[in-house]
Amino acid sequence: MKKGDYYGSHRVISPKGLLPQAADKIDNDPTLYANEILIDVIALQPTATAFGRIKNECGGDTERIAQTILDIVEDRGKFQDPVTKSGGMLIGKIKEIGDDLKGKIDAKPGDKIATLVSLSLTPLKIYSIDRIDTETEQVYCKADAILFESGIFTKIPEDLGQELSLAIMDVAGAPAQVAVNAKAGDIVTVIGAGKAGLLCLAEAKKRVAPTGTVICMEYSKAQCKIVKELGIADIVIQANGQEPLASYQAYLEATGGKLADFTVNTVNVPNTELSAILITKDTGKIYFFSMSTDFVKASLGAEGVKKHVSMLIGNGYYPGHAEITFDIIRKNEKVRDYFVRRYCR
Secondary structure (H helix, E strand, C coil): CCCCCCCCHHHEEECCCCCCCCCCEECCCCCCCCCCEEEEEEEEEECHHHHHHHHHHCCCCHHHHHHHHHHHHHHHCCCCCCCCCCCEEEEEEEEEECHHHCCCCCCCCCCEEEECCCHHHCCEEEEEEEEEECCCCEEEEEEEEEECCCCCEEECCCCCHHHHHHHHHCCCHHHHHHHHHCCCCCEEEEECCCHHHHHHHHHHHHHHCCCCEEEEEECCHHHHHHHHHHCCCCEEEECCCCCHHHHHHHHHHHHCCCCEEEEEECCCCCCCHHHHHHCEEEEEEEEECCCCCCHHHHHHHHHHCCCCCEEEECCCCCCCHHHHHHHHHHHCHHHHHHHHHHHCC
């Protein structure tokens, strides 16, 4: 077996000199290098940003969605939405481990794993797409994928199962940042109550106790109701984050003028940067998790409204983020029941 680059640059076809995520096209030949892992793919979980864009473009037609995904992978050698540039993650079984990695990783052929690196850099060869669930945004397929030596993964916990693990692992980076940045007594606000938002709210509830406050700002009335039922926010505000002044006013009215110490923006639509900035106090911190974020708008927007806030880019990786997310599901029965009902079919 030949040995490849630690970061996978040996798979880059064009432009040469880039790493796989930034490349336009990579080599998805399933023939293994000595420091790679070959995965028999069970299902893909595209990012909400990527899947939502493709779903809208295809009018919700699953056959057209499938063909679009196949075309993207055929063209790029990986699943990376050409518009949003985001990918997602996958679950599968280890098919083969390269010679250089044998005995050096805590896994063996046959183990079921979830990858914790983006599909936007993962060599992927799809043979067929068997089913697409537009509600859970999961794509069940026959495919091979390559994990580089630098790639990270987690074994699928037996007590959670593959469907639930697939649903939560693509957003595991978000609640991990809440665990790191939220502290007792803080006001933590989460914008968006999708998968990532719900997990962030649950983690925030634990971290700010007993004297802090957790606030949810969400556009959907139905999703606001779910947050209240789950008991993971002290204040729930129904507002459209794409309308910053109206959102800011609604926030001030609901909180009595108290701004957030830490804000997490998880929405998968554009133009919500200013809402997050306005509701955060000077010297506060904002974590922009969504791939819909325009960081030019965020940076210049903060300058334009004279806000001194620290802003974090949505890094999907943090050491131990998988276990942090698994822990939320294991210890919060209501949240777990919701995710099981919503994503396990």
